[in-house]
Each structure stands twice: as structure tokens, then as C-alpha cells.
Amino acid sequence: MGPSQVLSLPLEWKGGGFGELTGLVVTSRVRLARNVARFPFSVAISPEEAEKLVELAFEAASRSPLFREAVKLRLDRMDEISRGVLFERHQISFDMMRASPQMPRGLILDGSGTVSVMVNEEDHLRIQVLLGGFRLREALDIAFKVDEVFEALGYAFDDEFGHLTSCPTNVGTGLRASVMLHLPAMQSSGVMDELLKHCNQLGLTVRGTYGEGSAVFGALYQLSNQVTLGRKEEEIAELVSRVTREVAEEEIARRDRTRRERGKAFLDHLWRAWGTLRYAQVITSKEALEKLSVVRVGSDMRILPEIPMNMWNELVLLTQPYHIQAMAGRELSPEERDVHRASFLRSKMELLS
Incomplete structure (x- = not known):
């Protein structure tokens, strides 16, 4: 699939979302990190094992009604511009965009452009649901349904710790719940460090436009959870949602203040x-x-x-x-x-x- 074909693929969040905090919350995202017990973690997996894992993930998706109109892509066989477009659409990570073509890597996109499943990223499976607007709970409900599709592959799971992941910070639920916030007034007021400190105290973090390690462009920030162990998925989503509302209120107040003062x-x-x-x-x-x-x-x-x-x-x-x-x-x-x-x-x- 070439760049023009990737451009034509549906993308739910581009539609703008609706309802609460429209214009302040650009997207809501839920990501689940999962590994298949019978394979080594991605840092130690062989190309042959990675190839088999891509095949199994594609087969599992093919059997599910959720992926009836899915597009299955081999990222290791795609050109740089096509992978770059997928990254800019927030459907793959930076690591997947830049990954070596010698290692088999797959991507499954559902027919609405809502769900993307990366195969052989840092974890075997990265299940992502991305919606326009402030719809974090809806994204979580969809992610649960997608999770069931691949559960038959046999997840690496520990009764005490939960889902086992390549990075210890993802152990437990394997959940990353995040919103993309547009915060120009807070940015220009110089309060982002204060916000980051407050979020860290709650087990949350604020990242750049394209996630961990990325810069901020156009005052677009990702607010997400850091803690995945010891909390239920619903609790994490509710915490992120609550802080999102608080941040949005502060942004609106600072915009009004700037208008009055300047x-x-x-x-x-x-x-x-x-x-x-x-x-x-x-x-x-x-x-x-x-x-x-x-x-x-x-x-x-x-x-x-x-x-x-x-x-x-x-x-x-x-x-x-x-x-x-x-x-x-x-x-x-x-x-x-x-x-x-x-x-x-x-x-x-x-x-x-």
C-alpha cells in the first residue's frame, strides 16, 4: 500500500468528535499492551518468531466481526512516506515508523479508522483505540472488546501482577489512557511545569504531541496515566477524565484573562x-x-x-x-x-x- 492509498483510509478522530470540551480535547486514546506467552518478548524475539506472530494476529483479526472490513499492513514492507503518514495520523508509534525492515511488523486497522493494532512493537501487541473529542470511557469500552479478539492467542499473565510487559511501567493492566489537549493559554502563561508536577503527584504525566520523548507542537499536549499496577482500568480512565476537566477549566479561564488584559x-x-x-x-x-x-x-x-x-x-x-x-x-x-x-x-x- 502506497502513500496515496494510506491517505484515503478512514480516520475517526479527524471528524472532530462532539460533546463535552469540544475544541479543548482533540482526541481520546486508550492503549493496551499485551504479550503472547509462548513467544519471547520483542527485545529477544527472532525474525522467524516475529513472522509467526504477525500471521497469528492477522488470523485472529480475520475471525472477528470487529475486523470484517479491516486493513492488514506489513510495515516492514512499506515505504518511508507511507509509514510516516500512519505515524502522523497517530496510528503507529515513532519506533514502528523507524523500525528495521529486517524484523516482521504488522498493523491492523479496523474499517472505521478507530482501532489500530501494532504487532511486534515494544510489546507483541499494542491495541489502540483513538476517538475524536472527549470520549475516554467510550474508547475504553471498545478496547475491551478488541482485547477479547486476541485473548485466544494466550496472553502472558501473572495472577499477582497482571499482564506482563516488556517495560515494567506497563505491568498490570497494560493500560495507557490519554487525551490530546490544546493548551495555548497555559503554555504562554508558563504554568506547564506546575501542571506536570501536579499530574505526577496523581500518577499522571504530560507528554509532547506524539507521546513520550516528543516535542510539543501547536500547544498540543498528551495527558495520560503513568501507573498501571494496582488500579482498575475504569479507575485509571476516571482519574484521567477528572484531571482533564480541571485542566480544561484552567485553560478557559486563562484565555479569558488574556483577552481582558491584552x-x-x-x-x-x-x-x-x-x-x-x-x-x-x-x-x-x-x-x-x-x-x-x-x-x-x-x-x-x-x-x-x-x-x-x-x-x-x-x-x-x-x-x-x-x-x-x-x-x-x-x-x-x-x-x-x-x-x-x-x-x-x-x-x-x-x-x-
Whole structure:
């Protein structure tokens, strides 16, 4: 499957979600780490064993109604741009994108673009459910159903410790529940270190846009649990949800305060960002995300023209480096990407003006 075909695959979260905290919570994600007892952990598995594991996972998915319209991909046989597009869509990890082609690795995507199952990542199976908006409990319920599909493979499970994983921090439930939050006001106020400290005290953490070890782009932060042992899955999801609401309230309050205190300067900041996206001839992915973050705030506060969440998500996604190249149909230099990105944004922003 090539880049253009990957671009055409459905992606649930791009639709924007609905309901509570729309515009502040971009996505809700639940990830389960699972290993199959009869195989060595991924750090010690042989290519032959990894190949067999991919086959077994694909067969298990084929037998389930949940994956009736699934797409099964061999990441070790895909080109870099195609893997990069999947990474930017948050359907595979950075490690899977950069993994050696000598090691068999698979990916299973359901027909709605909600579920992705990575095979031979850090753990044998990484089951992920990704939904648009603030829908963490819904994502957890879906993840439980997907988990049952692969349980027949025979999970590595200990009666005392729970699910056994390659990394000790995932032992127990193997659950990582997270939300992607848009927090530009908190970021500009310099309170993110304070938030991180507060979250750490609760067994939570705040990470970059693409998860652990990644930078923050466009004020998009991942809030997730750190502790997987000694808590039930529902308790973890509820804790993340509660803190998400608290953080969202703080973000809204800081936006209002900034508007009151900065006045015309704040309005100028919003409209300059709009103008850059509307008229720039060259723009980097970093600047594009920064300006898209600003106009999201302006739209949420009803100062700038409305940008529906589905369109904003699309702009954020399609201006990323691998998506720009996939749309162009070829590999581009950084300078070429910046020109293509600006042209794309001008055409989209014109529709909103």
C-alpha cells in the first residue's frame, strides 16, 4: 500500500468528535499492551518468531466481526512516506515508523479508522483505540472488546501482577489512557511545569504531541496515566477524565484573562495568525501548527470566523511533512514542503474567509 492509498483510509478522530470540551480535547486514546506467552518478548524475539506472530494476529483479526472490513499492513514492507503518514495520523508509534525492515511488523486497522493494532512493537501487541473529542470511557469500552479478539492467542499473565510487559511501567493492566489537549493559554502563561508536577503527584504525566520523548507542537499536549499496577482500568480512565476537566477549566479561564488584559494586542495576535495562514507563500510545519493553534483559540472565542473541528483537525494533519509529500506524490525537500504547505493552507483558508 502506497502513500496515496494510506491517505484515503478512514480516520475517526479527524471528524472532530462532539460533546463535552469540544475544541479543548482533540482526541481520546486508550492503549493496551499485551504479550503472547509462548513467544519471547520483542527485545529477544527472532525474525522467524516475529513472522509467526504477525500471521497469528492477522488470523485472529480475520475471525472477528470487529475486523470484517479491516486493513492488514506489513510495515516492514512499506515505504518511508507511507509509514510516516500512519505515524502522523497517530496510528503507529515513532519506533514502528523507524523500525528495521529486517524484523516482521504488522498493523491492523479496523474499517472505521478507530482501532489500530501494532504487532511486534515494544510489546507483541499494542491495541489502540483513538476517538475524536472527549470520549475516554467510550474508547475504553471498545478496547475491551478488541482485547477479547486476541485473548485466544494466550496472553502472558501473572495472577499477582497482571499482564506482563516488556517495560515494567506497563505491568498490570497494560493500560495507557490519554487525551490530546490544546493548551495555548497555559503554555504562554508558563504554568506547564506546575501542571506536570501536579499530574505526577496523581500518577499522571504530560507528554509532547506524539507521546513520550516528543516535542510539543501547536500547544498540543498528551495527558495520560503513568501507573498501571494496582488500579482498575475504569479507575485509571476516571482519574484521567477528572484531571482533564480541571485542566480544561484552567485553560478557559486563562484565555479569558488574556483577552481582558491584552485587549487590542490579543486581537492583533489572532488576526495576524489568520493572515499568515491565508496569505503566506512559504511556511514551515512548526509555524503552521503555531498559527493553527492561535486561530483555533480565536474561533473558540468567537472572534475569528468559525473553523469546524473536523476542518481544523484536517489542517493540522495534512500540513505535516509526510502528509505534504503523500499529497504531492513524491519525496520533497524541506524547502519544497514549505511551499506546498503554504499553497495548501491558502486554498483552505480562502474557503473560510
